[in-house]
Amino acid sequence: MSDRQNSDNGKDSLLAELSVVRTDIDAIDAQLLDLLNRRARCAQQVGEIKARHGDAGFIYRPEREAQVLRRIQDMNQGPLSSESVTWFFREVMSACLSLEQPLGIAFLGPLGTFSESASTKHFGHAARLLPQASIDDVFREVEAGHANYGVAPVENSTEGAVGRTLDLLLGTSLKICGEVVLRIHQHLLTKAPSLDRVTKVYSHAQSLAQCHEWLNRHLPNVPRISVGSNAQAAQMAAQEEGAAAIAGEAAADRYDLPRLAESIEDEPNNTTRFVVLGRHDAGPSTAGKDKTSLIMSIPNNTGALHTLLVPFADAGVSLTRLESRPARHTLWEYVFFVDVDGHRDEPRVKAALDELARRAAYLKVLGSYPVAVY
Numbered sequence: 001m002s003d004r005q006n007s008d009n010g011k012d013s014l015l016a017e018l019s020v021v022r023t024d025i026d027a028i029d030a031q032l033l034d035l036l037n038r039r040a041r042c043a044q045q046v047g048e049i050k051a052r053h054g055d056a057g058f059i060y061r062p063e064r065e066a067q068v069l070r071r072i073q074d075m076n077q078g079p080l081s082s083e084s085v086t087w088f089f090r091e092v093m094s095a096c097l098s099l100e101q102p103l104g105i106a107f108l109g110p111l112g113t114f115s116e117s118a119s120t121k122h123f124g125h126a127a128r129l130l131p132q133a134s135i136d137d138v139f140r141e142v143e144a145g146h147a148n149y150g151v152a153p154v155e156n157s158t159e160g161a162v163g164r165t166l167d168l169l170l171g172t173s174l175k176i177c178g179e180v181v182l183r184i185h186q187h188l189l190t191k192a193p194s195l196d197r198v199t200k201v202y203s204h205a206q207s208l209a210q211c212h213e214w215l216n217r218h219l220p221n222v223p224r225i226s227v228g229s230n231a232q233a234a235q236m237a238a239q240e241e242g243a244a245a246i247a248g249e250a251a252a253d254r255y256d257l258p259r260l261a262e263s264i265e266d267e268p269n270n271t272t273r274f275v276v277l278g279r280h281d282a283g284p285s286t287a288g289k290d291k292t293s294l295i296m297s298i299p300n301n302t303g304a305l306h307t308l309l310v311p312f313a314d315a316g317v318s319l320t321r322l323e324s325r326p327a328r329h330t331l332w333e334y335v336f337f338v339d340v341d342g343h344r345d346e347p348r349v350k351a352a353l354d355e356l357a358r359r360a361a362y363l364k365v366l367g368s369y370p371v372a373v374y
């Protein structure tokens with residue numbers, strides 16, 4: 001047999017084998033499509049029921065979404081990773097929810113920021129993105145009802161608390177109804193073909209700081225220019241020859257910039273936590289998987305903070321975060337931002353909050369919500 005005949009036979013048997021499996025895939029896709037649309041019709045029914053019961057303002061249910069995702073993760077036997085199935089089902093719920101009510105999400109823009117990635121990670125691609133010029137505008141847009149929800153950065157594992165968000169939480173009527181935890185990977189984005197052709201690096205000051213050691217090692221003599229956001233840096237790098245930006249994946253995609261170096265952050269576990277702001281908080285999701293955020297204050301006497309912490313210890317409620325911040329008014333010197341394990345409807349959390357209300361000069365419960373699922 002000639003070489004050509006051999007290769008034709010090989011190709012035929014490849015196609016024959018592939019065709020058997022592809023027939024299976026086609027049949028499964030048809031079933032998936034049918035199931036997805038059946039699921040979407042259920043979500044529409046849920047929307048109708050909520051409307052009939054006067055609950056139409058609260059279509060988005062963070063606690064239910066967390067339950068769905070955790071259940072999927074528990075049931076998943078692979079080979080798809082937990083991350084992949086979580087992503088997929090989040091998108092399914094996002095598409096289903098958009099049939100009930102399309103959501104507008106305010107976040108710190110421009111497009112291409114980590115806040116955009118956090119918003120999409122939490123609400124999926126069916127949500128309408130509403131980039132804002134400042135964190136203040138994120139709060140304002142939700143308070144005014146121009147956006148359904150807002151996403152604001154609250155702390156970074158290397159940089160610490162985002163002070164502006166904490167200050168705004170103090171004055172807002174909004175509730176925290178969810179959280180998003182995002183691993184921050186910084187990339188060097190540029191059209192330059194190699195590092196020795198990079199003449200300047202743009203980025204937000206925080207990102208330059210997060211990649212300080214990498215820059216010292218790889219681009220020691222290249223000027224670092226701080227700009228308003230990573231996305232703006234990417235926008236500029238896309239237009240200037242030799243310019244590079246340090247920014248994330250969303251900016252790379254948005255401004256079509258190649259990644260010359262990936263994950264250049266000095267701290268390998270660099271993570272930012274965002275809060276989801278709405279006009280309602282969330283119901284309880286799964287026992288042991290909810291959190292409550294609050295702000296408390298007391299005049300600054302000896303043992304004052306201890307007085308505020310005792311109710312949690314007595315009720316067996318553990319604190320997962322305690323952040324102090326200067327009070328903006330003169331009455332108290334400091335306010336404390338506290339996250340505790342548990343939903344405020346749980347008896348032990350309720351007992352701690354009742355006792356705290358008796359002891360604190362100021363107490364504001366910002367909301368109870370499911371711990372981020374990822």
Ligand SMILES: O=C(O)C(=O)C[C@]1(C(=O)O)C=C[C@@H](O)C=C1
Binds near residue numbers: 043047061096
């Ligand atoms: O169960 C609900 O309340 C729904 O609206 C359905 C659904 C879903 O697709 O599973 C959609 C949106 C909500 O945020 C939660 C869940």
